Amino acid sequence: MSLISPWRADFPALDALQRQGQTYLDSAATAQKPQALIDAMAHYYANGAANVHRAQHLPGAMATQAFEDTRRKAGEWLNAGDSGHVVFTHGTTSALNLLAYGLEHLFEAGDEIVISALEHHANLLPWQQLAKRRQARLVVLPLTTQGVIDLDAAATLISSRTRLLAVGQLSNVLGTWQPVAQLIALARAQGALTVIDGAQGVVHGRHDVQAMHCDFYVFSGHKLYGPDGVGVLFGRHQALAQLRHWQFGGEMVLQAGYLDATFRPAPLGFEAGTPPISAVIGLGATFDYLNDVNQTAVAEHEARLHDLLCAGLLLREGVRLLGDPSVALASFVIEGVHNADLAHLLTEQGIAVRAGHHCAIPLISSLGLAGAIRVSLGLYNDSEDLAHFFNALDQALELLR
Ligand code: PMP
DSSP: OOOOOTTGGGOHHHHHHHHTTOEEOBTTTOOOOOHHHHHHHHHHHHHOOOOSSSOOSHHHHHHHHHHHHHHHHHHHHTTOTTSEEEEEESSHHHHHHHHHHHTGGGOOTTOEEEEETTOOGGGTHHHHHHHHHHTOEEEEEOBOTTSSBOHHHHHHHSOTTEEEEEEESBOTTTOOBOOHHHHHHHHHHTTOEEEEEOTTGGGSSOOOHHHHTOSEEEEEGGGGTSOTTOEEEEEEHHHHTTOOOOSOSSSSEEEEOSSOEEEOOTTGGGOOSSOOHHHHHHHHHHHHHHHHSOHHHHHHHHHHHHHHHHHHHHHSTTEEESSOOSSSEEEEEETTSOHHHHHHHHHHTTEEOEEEOTTOHHHHHHTTOSOEEEEEOOTTOOHHHHHHHHHHHHHHHHHHO
């Protein structure tokens, strides 16, 4: 079956990569960018860069306008309404670290922080370090064999000791959606705060933070076809009110003396220093681009890519898929074949996939593996990309077996 992407031409890098003999199948690590983003960032730099918020002059006012427009668009993307604020960070990792420091004062010895067995290091290590600082306990929710957080286990492990739940919405290794709504309900019933790592989930479909009822939802621009260097932290008003300032400097201050200072509330209170202005403007253009594409058509296209990818992998002898992927993101190992050797042969043939532990060493180790190969597709991929991949895979297997 031939599957063409109507959006491929919107992403100039796809052609450029093709000219370099590269088939890009690593969008979960970072996605390629639409021309609209490149134009918006070039326009900003070519027409007058200016700092935001404090400038009196016209370029400053224009930059501030574009910057604040993106804040509004990010809130709309998540259907935040007036339930909370969007804070710009440098990415998912910096948002999660902000939370782990900004909420630290709420934890006492013996309090529990609940995560799951599949978390990316970005949603594990900040909480692990917080637990050490406060003598709190990290509780790890187990997975079912399909690679989904086990809700029965969660119902017993989330308890009155739980102060915070932090889980990924979509696993970056297994490609599985997680039952975040049910987990949030369990945590809320115990009065715990809830944090959703939306780094992968935000890319697939539209999500509604009001319906999800999470306190915080975080993601990075660069995986959502936006620029790197910028991330979004959505927080509900009541949750943001509990967050302490953790980075200090310009922009976030209300009044400053030599010995003391007062600080702004969210969002600006959590955006110390000059923010990534051009990236925020680029992210705004990305939201415009994504709002213009037909989301239903994208979902259908991605569902077909998912089917082609999973069916093609399972056709190959000895392939073991990790989990049961819900989107066009699949990690696999092949019996009797060393992961690194296969990755090397794929790379030599211009196939850009990711191999290794995918920043989830505890998960990969718990599966008894040293690593896996991950193929992850974006809206611009097509069946020809997959044909290149499977050809290269077959050739590599012929050499290795
Ligand atoms: N969480 C998940 C699920 C991810 O896939 C990633 C990126 N691989 C991150 C967090 C961290 O994102 P960033 O590196 O953009 O901060």
